[in-house]
Amino acid sequence: MGVTIQQIAEAAGVSRGTVDRALNERGRINPEVAEKIKKIADELGYKPKHPKNKKDKKQWKIGVVTQLARSSFMLEVNRGIQDAKEELAERGVQVILREGLSVDEEEQLKAIESLEKEGIDALALMPVDCEGIRGKMNQLINEKHIPVVTFNSDIVGTKRSCFVGMDNRKSGRAAAGLMGMLTRGNGKVLVITGFFSNHVNNMRVDGFVEEVKKSYPGLELAGVQGSFDDASEVERIISNTMLNVPGINGILVISGGQAGIGRAFDNLKLEKRPYVIIYDQTPKNENALRNNVADFLIDQEGYVQGYRPPCILADVLLKKQLPEVEFQYTDINIKTKYNI
Numbered sequence: 001m002g003v004t005i006q007q008i009a010e011a012a013g014v015s016r017g018t019v020d021r022a023l024n025e026r027g028r029i030n031p032e033v034a035e036k037i038k039k040i041a042d043e044l045g046y047k048p049k050h051p052k053n054k055k056d057k058k059q060w061k062i063g064v065v066t067q068l069a070r071s072s073f074m075l076e077v078n079r080g081i082q083d084a085k086e087e088l089a090e091r092g093v094q095v096i097l098r099e100g101l102s103v104d105e106e107e108q109l110k111a112i113e114s115l116e117k118e119g120i121d122a123l124a125l126m127p128v129d130c131e132g133i134r135g136k137m138n139q140l141i142n143e144k145h146i147p148v149v150t151f152n153s154d155i156v157g158t159k160r161s162c163f164v165g166m167d168n169r170k171s172g173r174a175a176a177g178l179m180g181m182l183t184r185g186n187g188k189v190l191v192i193t194g195f196f197s198n199h200v201n202n203m204r205v206d207g208f209v210e211e212v213k214k215s216y217p218g219l220e221l222a223g224v225q226g227s228f229d230d231a232s233e234v235e236r237i238i239s240n241t242m243l244n245v246p247g248i249n250g251i252l253v254i255s256g257g258q259a260g261i262g263r264a265f266d267n268l269k270l271e272k273r274p275y276v277i278i279y280d281q282t283p284k285n286e287n288a289l290r291n292n293v294a295d296f297l298i299d300q301e302g303y304v305q306g307y308r309p310p311c312i313l314a315d316v317l318l319k320k321q322l323p324e325v326e327f328q329y330t331d332i333n334i335k336t337k338y339n340i
Helices: 005-012 016-024 031-044 073-089 105-117 131-143 168-183 199-215 231-244 259-268 283-290 302-319
Strands: 060-066 093-099 122-125 148-151 162-165 187-193 219-226 248-253 275-279 296-299 327-329 333-335
Touching (some): 005 031, 016 031, 016 073, 060 073, 060 105, 073 093, 093 105, 093 302, 105 122, 131 148, 148 302, 162 302, 168 187, 168 219, 168 275, 168 296, 199 219, 231 259, 275 283, 283 296
Parallel strands (some): 060 093, 122 148, 148 162, 187 219, 275 296
Antiparallel strands (some): 296 333
16 A cells, blocks of 8 residues: 555644645745655655546535634634645545635525535535525435535534534533633623524533533523624623623633733723633634633634545545544644643
8 A cells, every 4th residue: 555645744744735735846835844745755655646637537526615704713724624625636626615704594505506506516514503504405415415514513404424523512511611610610700602693602602501500500600692703892792791790700702703802801901800711722812821811712623624524525425435423523622821
């Protein structure tokens, strides 16, 4: 069996996409890294595959539909999608991305329909949890025999091949455990979500509330408010709530707009800020930890969520290989300023 790109990537300590760019001399890559990769490939005895005549090879198309394209979390998801796109091009698979700006049924339906017109053979989807999307997915799967993998967010009532993403209810329980330790199980906690129509957000809130009730009865929920992932709205919610509700010693922000936390604290001129837990390891959120605006960050491996679904679907199309595991959960990584 020949040496694979994955083996070279592991030996070099880089992604498969980086190896692909180095060996095929396409895309931007550090010359020293490229030279290192080529040397390792030679040492391992890597033999590049000679592409078959394109006329004899079907060009497969995989559509990818996302949500909340402007959120900082999507930077890592898109990086994973891009690496998968570059690697799968070598296997005769085209990855076509449609980015949604919000959590909106009509916007997502239009994106899926545009991919249908392009003749996609498979679909990776961050689904909006609603009847319209559920019906469209079932039509693709049952009538057009187009396999679907959901990622980041999931949806019940369909025969999608598998789900790739974090166990969001479990992560909500983890957040409750962290908040309970920080507050010693006493006080009031403000929870800020993004969109109430977002299944991911709702599962995190549910897990948090369940665990607080079970393990920390001395913690009182000061409310769950939606910010639309907007930093100014997060700032307004925190400022208004802390001015009007005494005793808040914990804040959980489970979605975007975390930049508003620090601004609210600056405006309030607090002697001691509440304990804060946020989600997703982005550059801005790393700074929030370093600057002592937040205590814990819960990361969900956005890169993996973007990278893995197109690769799973490529195996379904090319190898007729169905996923062995239905729920492919990413790790729940807990970060502090000391381990980012």
